[in-house]
Amino acid sequence: MTTMTETASGLREFKMPDVGEGLTEAEILKWYVKAGDTVTDGQVVCEVETAKAAVELPIPFDGVVHELRFPEGTTVDVGQVIIAVDVDGGAAPVAPPAEAQAPAASAPATPSAPAAPAERTEAPPEKPAASEEKPKPVGRTPVLVGYGVAESSTKRRPRRGVPAQQPEAAAAAVAVQSELNGHGHAAPAARPLAKPPVRKLAKDLGVDLATVTPSGPDGIITREDVHAAVAPAAPVQETPAAAAPVSASAPVRAPAPVATYDGARETRIPVKGVRKATAAAMVGSAFTAPHVTEFVTVDVTRTMKLVEEIKRAPDTYGLQGLRVNPLLLIAKALLVAIKRHPEVNASWDEANQEIVQKHYVNLGIAAATPRGLIVPNIKDAHAKTLPQLAESLGELVATARDGKTSPAAMQGGTVTITNVGVFGVDTGTPILNPGESAILAVGSIKLQPWVHKGKVKPRQVTTLALSFDHRLVDGELGSKVLADVAAILEQPKRLITWG
Numbered sequence: 001m002t003t004m005t006e007t008a009s010g011l012r013e014f015k016m017p018d019v020g021e022g023l024t025e026a027e028i029l030k031w032y033v034k035a036g037d038t039v040t041d042g043q044v045v046c047e048v049e050t051a052k053a054a055v056e057l058p059i060p061f062d063g064v065v066h067e068l069r070f071p072e073g074t075t076v077d078v079g080q081v082i083i084a085v086d087v088d089g090g091a092a093p094v095a096p097p098a099e100a101q102a103p104a105a106s107a108p109a110t111p112s113a114p115a116a117p118a119e120r121t122e123a124p125p126e127k128p129a130a131s132e133e134k135p136k137p138v139g140r141t142p143v144l145v146g147y148g149v150a151e152s153s154t155k156r157r158p159r160r161g162v163p164a165q166q167p168e169a170a171a172a173a174v175a176v177q178s179e180l181n182g183h184g185h186a187a188p189a190a191r192p193l194a195k196p197p198v199r200k201l202a203k204d205l206g207v208d209l210a211t212v213t214p215s216g217p218d219g220i221i222t223r224e225d226v227h228a229a230v231a232p233a234a235p236v237q238e239t240p241a242a243a244a245p246v247s248a249s250a251p252v253r254a255p256a257p258v259a260t261y262d263g264a265r266e267t268r269i270p271v272k273g274v275r276k277a278t279a280a281a282m283v284g285s286a287f288t289a290p291h292v293t294e295f296v297t298v299d300v301t302r303t304m305k306l307v308e309e310i311k312r313a314p315d316t317y318g319l320q321g322l323r324v325n326p327l328l329l330i331a332k333a334l335l336v337a338i339k340r341h342p343e344v345n346a347s348w349d350e351a352n353q354e355i356v357q358k359h360y361v362n363l364g365i366a367a368a369t370p371r372g373l374i375v376p377n378i379k380d381a382h383a384k385t386l387p388q389l390a391e392s393l394g395e396l397v398a399t400a401r402d403g404k405t406s407p408a409a410m411q412g413g414t415v416t417i418t419n420v421g422v423f424g425v426d427t428g429t430p431i432l433n434p435g436e437s438a439i440l441a442v443g444s445i446k447l448q449p450w451v452h453k454g455k456v457k458p459r460q461v462t463t464l465a466l467s468f469d470h471r472l473v474d475g476e477l478g479s480k481v482l483a484d485v486a487a488i489l490e491q492p493k494r495l496i497t498w499g
Helices: 169-180 196-205 223-230 239-246 273-286 301-312 326-340 386-401 475-490 494-498
Strands: 004-006 011-015 025-031 044-049 054-058 063-068 075-077 081-086 291-299 346-349 354-357 363-365 367-369 372-374 415-419 438-442 446-452 455-469
Touching: 044 081, 196 223, 273 372, 291 475, 301 326, 301 455, 301 475, 326 363, 326 386, 326 415, 326 438, 326 475, 326 494, 363 386, 367 386, 438 475, 455 475, 475 494
Parallel strands: 363 415, 415 438
Antiparallel strands: 004 011, 011 081, 025 044, 025 075, 044 054, 063 081, 291 455, 346 354, 367 372, 438 455, 446 455
16 A cells, blocks of 8 residues: 555645554654645654554655644544645645644645545545556655555455446445545455454354445455444434424334433543554454463562572673563563473464464563553563573563554564562463463562471462463463473572573
8 A cells, every 4th residue: 555645736645654563543643743844755744653652654755744634633544644745845835734623724725635624634536447557656665663564465456337426415425435545446356355353253243244344444344344234223313314304293212312421420531542452452362262371379589589689799690780670580481481381382373274383482571651551572582591681671661661662562472471460469360462372470479478398487479370372272281381480480590400
């Protein structure tokens, strides 16, 4: 999908690009330019928040900003035009929209812009139907993080039978909305475009995908489209048109009361950004992978003593200048357990009905940030020494807290650690990160009475919980992995003998 279009009067339009990670929308957090500003190729023009990261977006050409199509705080679909730039310096700049729904105020100055709300404005095709052969712009393809992502592999079929204008209001609304979303009316296809999980959902709900109107990029049917297809018709749409003529005649069944809430007693927060992505991922994981969670309570006194010893003499262990905490040794213990039981490090390929065993470990670390929960991962953690692991862990946490974690840093994880103990929680039943086989929850470490060498003594004790995908991991394998992690934390010298 191209992210640039050229219109009349030397205007070039830049669309919200696809980050290449399956994201479909992004929220504009901040504009760094305004109408009338001069921009150069590669200059950052805005900051956007994708599903899980804030990313600076560069413009891929030179010119003068003609119009900002959306105000800050607006969530924009991938493929929608967000900024128009005058590359010839001929058109007058357009004032930025004050609200997301404000109508375009400078239609005469921008012949290519339809008289529609600025939030949905996108350049219509100059030619009907024959525009499929328009040459693609030459140069780099901009994405949210740099340049170079390949075009979408999904190709739309040529449009057929779509007139330039529809006199009927209903048909016009459908056609215009479809065009604005970048989908148009595709020729009938033998197989509707949808991902395997969406196909399964449609099959479970008894929905024929051929009857579903797609809303995703390149005409892909989404889960929301399937749910919308099975939802009953809303009576609210009929009420305005039917209320006037019918009110004085036959009695009409009263519509269902509209849900209301007390603004002084309740606060409604739009679901978007990190919260929206987290919700979708957790629901998908919980209802796709059969979860099993096992628990073990372990004496970690020796591990805590080792942590204190390293802090007192970091040079002895090659950890000078690095942050050392129990999480570092827990991460190393999990990596050693995976090395001893590599079958646990796998993923389930539903489309090909295969189990994919990973010969690498991308270790995810759940991190609470101001924008919500994210799970960046340490690439090739299995190959890192303890100092290297400490350095990577410190960088990961610092980047997450600053809100600068890139989408790439959150892709490709294989197993995850979530440290709920920092909140004083004893344990939990963590939900798998989608596509991963296991997640280890670490509870708080507390002094508790413990039988040690035949006597009850106060010891540092914690509870570990391992959730795993039972399609991939049998109870025996999951138990062995959890038992190995516990054994290492009880006797950290096993890091040397087993690692």
